[in-house]
Amino acid sequence: MLVTKFSDTVRLETEGDLAVVRVDNPPVNALSADVRAGLKAAFDAVGANADITAIVLACDGRTFIAGADIREFGKPMQGPSLHDVEEAIENVGKPVVAAIHGTALGGGLEVALACHWRVAVPSAKCGLPEVKLGLLPGAGGTQRLPRLVGAEAALKMVTGGDHVPAKKAHAMGLVDELADEGGLEAAAIAFARKAVAEGKPLRRIRDMDEKLAEARANPGLFDEFRKANARKFRGFEAPEANIKCIEAAVNLPFDEGMKFERDAFMKLMTGSQSAAQRYVFFSEREAAKIPNLDGDVKPRAIGKVAIIGAGTMGGGIAMNFANVGIPVTIIEMKDEALQRGLGVIRKNYENTAAKGRISADDVEKRMGCLTGSLDLASVAEADLVIEAVFENMDIKKEVFTKLDALAKPGAILATNTSYLDVDEIASVTKRPGDVLGLHFFSPANVMRLLEIVRAEKTASDVLVTALDLARKIGKVGVVAGVCHGFIGNRMLAARQREAQKLILEGAMPWDVDRVLYDFGMPMGPFQMGDLAGLDIGWSKETSKGETVRDLLCEMDRRGQKTGAGFYDYDEKRVGSPSPVTEKIILDLSAKAGIKRRSISDEEILERCLYPMVNEGAKILEEGKAYRASDIDIVWINGYGWPVYRGGPMFWGELVGLDKVLKRMQEFETTMGADFKPSALLERLVREGKGFSAA
Incomplete structure (x- = not known):
């Protein structure tokens, strides 16, 4: 076998008349500039070699090409483009077969589509997930x-962005064998x-009709x-752009469709939505990193879990562990409540x-992990005990006093409180280092x-264990410090406060809900209530x-x-504005001596959201969140x-922190101390910096 290296990550292996072009760019063989350059050079070489009659494109490691190198997004192109690579493959003049294992995603699948045939192992998966980053496949995937x-x-694949198992891919014709x-x-x-x-003609997908x-x-x-x-795609730009590109594939010649796709890709790439979605992609991964933590800290082993309470939260929490095969004991005071929960x-x-x-x-296997x-x-x-009882400090302290005496040494004691002081709960135990909050969200x-x-006093290995466990049960774990409502509910309180004030000053609940729904929230505060x-x-x-x-x-x-x-509901729970609620609001406004006025949608949005940004700045200022991006991940998930x-x-940075500060100052002048700007917000505006500087 003759081996020729065309770059640090691509080599060519020839034996007789067969060539294997091999990518080796761990961990996921991403399409970096070096990989693209190597592929282009390798296919140019085999195309010019009359002794080579067939080519296999394969990858070392655990996967086929799993996508573009996302670190290059938004940066000037280095080396050949992915289009250049695909043209070299498609026009090499000899059969090219992609050998797919692991995942062929995004640009990786687009490269496989430029090959003439595709062979995959049953465990492989294919997909075009660009829509999840606010983008579309930009190298011919939609064409x-x-x-x-x-x-x-194709519409389902590009707008959903989900992975397609190889067997399904084979059935739909995406994989040939x-x-x-x-x-x-x-x-x-x-x-x-x-x-x-067999002298098969080269199967160039671009020529198929x-x-x-x-x-x-x-x-x-x-x-x-x-x-x-429509409901699923509401507010997103990328799904519609993907649909239009598939339409272009159907109605335009291939080269014109490619140009249409490229123009649509660049429009999304330079837009705010893709920037936001890419930011979220990286921020989720960043949330698992704890600053100034010794890298040698290892998580504790969690083999068994106990949950106190079989209600809505306790049951939902238990399911997370049963789903991944971790045995759970669910404890209740009365058998009726226990059986109802199970x-x-x-x-x-x-x-x-x-x-x-x-x-x-699967149902029986998961239920088999649960013991009442x-x-x-x-x-x-239990190695981990999670308390999910009524949100009352006295009750929680009573439970933790008992847990302290009953749980084995080294067991982690967690409270599912939404608001309460975890330090106070930990204070009733002799092991405060083993105590932390695990705030699951409903439905858990x-x-x-x-x-x-x-x-x-939470121990470092307890914190690391919680983050590791979050990943194992499919959660996005975000660390918060102790304060009333932590990150999410503390900021929610600022929004709810203004929503309640707005309806007494002149808006109606359905006005506030409409503005926030149009902004992109799944529902407004009154619908949520x-x-x-x-x-x-x-x-x-x-x-x-x-109060109302x-x-x-x-x-x-x-x-x-x-x-x-707040609304009246029909038998299908469809809500409509309520005259009863309107009268209650008008009467309360009059009783409070409030002269109602017309309130614009812009004011509703600013009054509800700017205080949230300001509260987030206070959370950062107090060290209750490590990063602004952690706050964003809390609110998204x-x-x-x-x-x-x-x-x-x-979003606050996108609007402009200077604008947010100016409006907060104006609101403080006319409406009082609820709008007092954070010192951090004031400093960042003064220094011309963003939250990442905090």
């Missing part, structure tokens, strides 16, 4: 894919040799797809199985965010009848569950902040 698999399948797991390269070589022996003709015969395809996915968990799993997302065996108990002493074997088996609250239940944390005995919420609850208008709250706006801190 070649519909020619190979049809417009409808499946190989045994251990015999991929041999199978690809055999495929290439067979193509030569049959699938496009099918799409042209169905003129309603694209509008129907848009309509079916029944809800089973029903949730059975509903998931009914949708085809897990099998019936009515004895708190059952925590004795669905929501990605896990706020990890680092108390004053109705969904959760207005009586959460409310008591008839202690109600003073001083008090009066609504006293009238048994407690949200969707009672058919009325826990509160539905639109990912294409990058989180409140990123």
